[in-house]
Amino acid sequence: MSRNVLTRPDKVPALILWFFDSRGGFSPGKTSQPVDDWVDESVARWLERETRIMNDAWGPAEGRQALAFVHIPPHAIQAVQATLDPDTNPGLDADTLGGGSTQATVDSNDLGNDEVWWSALTKNVKNLRAIVSGHDHGNEWCAREPKADVIFCFDKHSGYGGYGDRSWGFGVRNFLFNSPKPEAPLETWIRLESGVTRAKVVLDSNFDV
Known part of the structure; x- marks a missing residue:
């Protein structure tokens, strides 16, 4: 799913929001059958098709920004946590990533089942300002994933359901776009x-280079 939330006078969107389903949990009435907890690789083909359609309709993607949301953090972010600097990457860091905290691993080479989607996202969506996840309620930080050169942020925990610790607090991540220009600070x-x-x-x- 994608959504245009900022529109310039020429009717070409300045910002696209992308939402991806990382699935997980169990099938209704079948608690012994867990659902795969990663974005299905078929989404990569859909994403490639959608970005081509957008380019045909609105022109080169370099002129618009994007934010992507996915509940379970991409597997590639697991390695990033060990590199955090409290000054550059402020915020709570109370959940250690791994296992069910990231989209599932597929083999001993430490690739993820989400690799096909991850590659399509980071290659096809231009000016991707950040990829945002929840799931790990004890984390709040933003950091750059160096291999794909994209920024990842946790978006906190706004509700009282699910697991957590009251000392972590409840809240949400805010984004402020001061300009429709993709190179402008966010x-x-x-x-x-x-x-x-x-x-x-x-x-x-x-940021975090």
Whole structure:
């Protein structure tokens, strides 16, 4: 699913939101049959087709921005956690990634079952400002995944359901676009239900390089 949320006077979108289903859990009434917990590889073909259609309709993708959302973090992000710097990547880091905390591994080469989708996303969606996930409620940070050169952010935990620790607080990640230009800095931060903000960073070409 994609959605245009910013539109320029020429009716060409300035921002596209992408939402991907990482699945997981169990089939209804069949608790012994877990559902695959990664974005199916067929989504890669759909994504490639959709970006071609967008380019034909709106012109080169370099002129518009994108944000992508997927609940379970991509497997590639697991290695990023070990490189975090509290100054560059502020925010709570209370959940260790791995196993069910990222989209499932497929073999001993440490690739993920989400590799086909991940590759299609990072290659075909231009000016991808960030990939955003939930799932790991104890994490709040943003960091750059160096191989694909994309920024990943956790978006906190806004509700009271599911697992968690009250000391982590409840809140949501905010994004502030100050300009429709893809190269413009993008501000993002966590806002807690109390109104307190934390983990604020500016996402641009210099972030976490």
